[in-house]
Amino acid sequence: MNHLLYKTFLFLSFLSVGCATEMYAVIQQPSxxxxTGRVIDSQSEPYYPVAVSIEGLLMGGYTNEKGNFRINDIPVGDHTLVVSGLGVKTKKVPVKIVAGKLIDLGDIEIDTHVEQLDEIQVLGKSEARRQQEQAYAISVLDIKKAYSGAAPLNKLLNNxxxxxxxxxxxxxxxxxFSLNGFSGNQVKFFLDGIPMDNFGSSxxxxxxxxxxxxxxxxxxGVLPVxxxxxxxxxAVNIVSRKDANYLDATYSFGSFNTHKVTLNGAYTDLKTGFTVRANAFYNYSDNDYKVFVPVIDLTTNKxxxxxxxxxxxxxYRSGGLRLETGITNKPFADYLLAGVIFSKNDKDVQTGxxxxAVYGGVKMKSESLIPSVRYKKDDLLLDGLSLSLYGTYNTVNTFNVDTLTHRYNWLGEYVPSATAGEAYLTDAEIRNREWLANGNVSYVVxxxxxxxxxxxxxxxxxxxxDDAHPDDEMNNVPQRLVKNxxxxxxxxxxxxxxxxxxGKMYKLHSSTYKRLDEYTETARWEKVKDDKTNFGYGAAATYYILPSLQAKLSxxxxxxxxxxxEMFGDxxxxxxxxxxxxxxSRNVNxxxxxxxxxxxxQLSAEANFIYRHTKDxxxxxxxLTSNPTxxxxNLGNVLTKGVELGFRYGYKDLFHMGANFTYQxxxxxxxxxxxxxxFVGEGITENITYKERLPNIPYLFANGDMGLRFHNILRxxxxxxxDYNLGYIHQYYLSFPGLGAKSSKKVIPEQFSHDLALGYSMDNGKYGIVVECTNLTDRKLYDNYRLQKPGRAFNVKLRYFFNKK
Structure with missing residues (x-):
């Protein structure tokens, strides 16, 4: 608590100093x-992002989501405000600057129906590009360009x-998900800034x-506060669509009896601010693709x-619904939204x-119910002060079922087993309940x-x-994890x-149970609690060496x-x-x-160098047993050094290509x-894997893509x-490279994958169809512990899109 009060005091002190600095600047610079103003289109809707600048001066910026802009420190006198952007007819507005005063230009209407883009003087930047130019090491994937494609969201990130x-x-x-040598829970996922840690597997x-x-x-590496x-x-932050009034429906079907349905839409009354946003999906697949595996004779076990x-x-089948409703663009709230997420999945487990390991009856199920509330208001009480809040209550139930008295091989044959359970004998329900809250206050001095x-x-x-073990003393015993x-x-x-x-402060409280003296007469469960407090800090900076060349350091x-x-298992x-x-970890980018x-x-390129010194x-x-788990x-000390390179090229709206390369x-x-x-004694021993590369982590991989667009074909x-995509992974070991004989080491082999997609859309994207072939050459592809992925597969995706202007 003392630390929090101390930080709050510092924050208020900074605000006071900042306000004083601003007042002093105004007094000292009366010249x-x-x-300020707002840019709107012909329908009186806010237009963003669009560039606003003072002609002849290196001053300006971009409109925000409400179309508003503000430019400070303009010399007194007569000037011209220039409003320009991609797909916008450049507009010039004369303004007269008065010393020490804020001039409100009101609404500035622009013409967005422009075909001759060569007349544009300044190109407006997309929100994705603006995010890319932050001081942080960040890559932004503009998903709008992939709406007509067949690739799911997670696979798009491979680019x-x-x-x-x-x-x-x-x-x-x-x-x-692996990023710069970190993977799994080391990389956080967000949906509109809300952590997805415990949303459930569905x-x-x-x-x-x-x-x-x-x-x-x-x-x-470094994350925004x-x-x-x-x-x-x-971290990965998924930013959902903010279209005011639209409907986007897709259906895809393909190999292995795979079917996917999505429905996304929103309705907003621009007069009252009432809005409803909905996203729904359903996925199903038999996943009965072929794999190349060892076959065991169940009678001889050879x-x-x-x-x-x-x-x-x-x-596998899964479905989900995200629904939000509330009000937007009110004097007391930019938005106030109540929402709910419901999702469920049923999954057959084929292997360990x-x-x-081969299983014929192991099942996993999950269901989630997550109500939420979100609020945001810019310029709260005074200009520049913003407040955003959200809260959720996550209810996630997971069911694991392994009760058959059978033993299977890869031919689907089975023999009776003396004991129940193909692997672990369980009929368990895991109930997770989580309160999650976030408050964010910012002030633009x-x-x-x-x-x-x-x-x-x-x-x-x-x-x-666990109904399979009714006498287990750990049944219904609560375990808790609290983070601040x-x-x-x-x-x-x-x-x-x-x-x-x-600067950041991390507080952790855990309460769980630990097994002591296993395999002895005194074996028992004992309750353990732990509290930890840690402090972190960092800095990030960016500098434009040239208007087109940006340097970042963090x-x-x-x-x-x-x-x-990780602590309680699954x-x-x-x-x-x-x-x-x-x-x-000490991270440098x-x-x-x-x-x-x-x-x-259009040409873009980037090069990034990473250094990570991680403890624990x-x-x-x-x-690696017959029933592997x-x-x-914790690994005491890990050092990561790496480089990543990427480039993209585009010609008009007809051709694009890109590639990226990563070595870590x-x-x-x-x-x-x-x-x-x-049990083997205490003391200091030499680490036999010192300076060895960590196992089961790819260290050299690359991706490439190329695409052609032909306009007005047939109609x-x-x-x-x-579109064509290429993936490459260099071979890597499943265990530490320096351990064991070379002939006995298991490796994930070098792999090339090829995907191809042909699409056709009509009526400016209202109707669309895509035919996709993944793993075109039908190669054996592996990732984790040589678990084989599907071979050649075909998918067809149909799309209907409607947008009310």
């Missing part, structure tokens, strides 16, 4: 003034440098349809041969952590500096009841550079608190570890980005280990598209 989506199979399979990146999002922001997370290696067989217990204070609170309680993350930041901005400095000392599934394959410690528009040519690295491992352990050297940097309470306002 300057300010202008971002340093990102690798690693899947364990087909539709609905577990996946691992509402995640693999299930959320691409048409639901406007853009995806990928933060590499307003996200308020304990991420270690970065390997017969290796052959191609169909998966037979891998069906590796394909050595003047055109050059602003402050932000953010706090995130989460409290998760978990209970498990507080951040305070300061931003300074000028024409060619801006910088952010911030440093952060960050902490990541363990998640409930009740099936994922084992528990209540002794996990928070991991900390340096990057250069270049963007140039020359007539009809939380690493996911696997037990996974678990998380992640090594165990712990030279000695300290053993305490070990007016139509577009024919042809």
């Amino acid at each position: 300057k003034g300010m202008i 971002v440098s340093s990102v690798r989506i690693r899947e364990e199979g087909g539709v609905g399979s577990n996946y691992n 509402f995640n990146m693999a299930n959320i349809p691409a048409n639901m999002a406007e853009r995806v922001e990928v933060y590499k 307003n996200l308020g997370a304990d991420a270690l290696g970065g 390997k017969v041969d290796e052959r191609w067989v169909k998966r037979f217990n891998d069906a 952590a590796t394909m050595d 003047n055109a050059h500096q602003s402050f932000i204070l953010n706090h995130v609170f989460s409290s998760m309680k978990r209970r498990m009841n 993350v507080t951040g305070l930041g300061w931003q300074i901005r000028y024409d060619r550079w801006n910088a952010n400095v911030f 440093y952060e000392y960050a902490y990541r608190l363990p998640e409930s599934v 009740g099936l394959i994922q084992q528990r570890n209540p002794d996990l410690k928070p991991e900390s 340096f990057g250069l980005s270049y963007m140039q528009l020359v007539n009809v040519h 690295f939380i690493l996911k491992g696997v037990s 996974t678990g998380y352990e 050297d992640i090594i165990d940097n712990q030279e000695f280990e300290i053993n305490k309470g070990s 007016r306002n139509s577009v024919l598209t042809l």
Whole structure:
């Protein structure tokens, strides 16, 4: 509490100093003034983002979501305001600047029906591009360009440098998101700034349809204070669509009896501000694709041969609905929205952590109900002061069922088993209940500096009841995980550079049970509690060396608190570890980005260098047994060095191509280990994996894409598209490279994957069809622990889109 009061005092002190600075500046500079206004289209709707600037001066900015703009420190006298942007007819407005006064220009109506784009003098930047130009190391994926495509949201992110989506199979399979050498829970996911940590497995990146999002922001390393997370290696923020009135419906079907339906829409009454937004999806697949696996004779328990067989217990179905309603654009609220997320999935489990295990009746189910409320108001009580709040209550139930008395092989054959349970014998329900709240206050002191204070609170309680073990003393015993993350930041901005400095406080409380003296007469469960407080800090800066060349540098000392599934397990394959410690990392990012528009040519390129020194690295491992399990352990010291490169080129709206390359050297940097309470004794021993590359993490991979667009084919306002994607992964080991004989080491082999899509849309995108072929060459593709992914597959996607202007 004392720390929080201290930070609040600092924040108020900064505000006081900032206000005094602003007053002093006005007194000392009577020769300057300010202008404000709002840009609207012919329908009187706010228009953004569009560039506003003072002709002849290097001054200006962009309109916000409400079409508003403000320009400070303009010399007195007669000037001309220029409003321009992509698809906007340039408009000039004469203004007279009066010393020390704010001139309100009111509504400025622009003409958006422009065909001759060559007349534009200044190109308005998309919101995605504006986000890209922050001081943080960030890549922004503009999802609007992929609405007509067939790729799901998680696979689209593979086109971002340093990102690798690693899947364990087909539709609905577990996946691992890797970013700059960090993966799993080290990378946080957000939906409109709301953490998705405990949304449940039925509402995640693999299930959320691409048409639901406007853009995806990928933060590499340092995070903005307003996200308020304990991420270690970065974060992904999905920004949902803000279209006022639209309907977007898609249906796709394809190989392995796969069907996907999405429905996205919104209605807003511009007079009353009443709005309703809905996103719904349904996915189903048999996932009966062929895999190349060892076949075991169940009578002798010996390997017969290796052959191609169909998966037979891998069906998956999921559905979800996100609904929000409330009011927008009111004097007391930019928006006040009440919402609910409901989702559910049913999943057959074909294998364990590796394909050595074959299951014929193991099932997993999950259901989530998440009510929420969101509020935001800019210029609250005084100009520049903004407040945003949200709160949710997550109700997530997970069911694990493994009760058959059978033993299967990959041919679907089975023999009776002496004991119930193909792997672990369970009929369990896991009930997670979590309160989550966030408050964010920001204050813009003047055109050059602003402050932000953010706090995130989460409290998760978990209970498990296993009907297969009714006498288990851990049935219905509560376990709890409470987190508080507080951040305070300061931003300074000028024409060619801006910088952010911030500090964070992390508090963790855990209450769980630990198994002591296992395999002895005194074996027992004992309750353990733990409280931890850590402090982190960092800074990020960017500078425009040239108008088209931007440099970024950031440093952060960050902490990541363990998640409930890491400490408590999943009740099936994922084992528990209540002794996990928070991991900390010193992260450095340096990057250069270049963007140039020359007539009809668009060229962009970026290069980023990363350095991570991580202590107590939380690493996911696997037990390579007949019934393999996974678990998380702390690795004392890990060093990561890497580089990522990317470029994109476009010619008019006819051709585009791009590629990215990532190399990351992640090594165990712990030279000695300290053993305490070990069965083999205590003391300091040499770490045999010192300077070894971490296992089961790809260190060299690349992606490329190319596309053609042909306009007005067969009919007016139509577009024919042809898109190609290439993926490459260099081979890497499943265990530490220096351990064991080379002939016995298991590796994930070098892989190339090719995807091809042909699309056709009509009536300016109102109707569309896409035919897609994934894994065109039908290669054997693997990710985690050599779990094989689908071979060649075909999908057809139909789309209907309606937008009321």
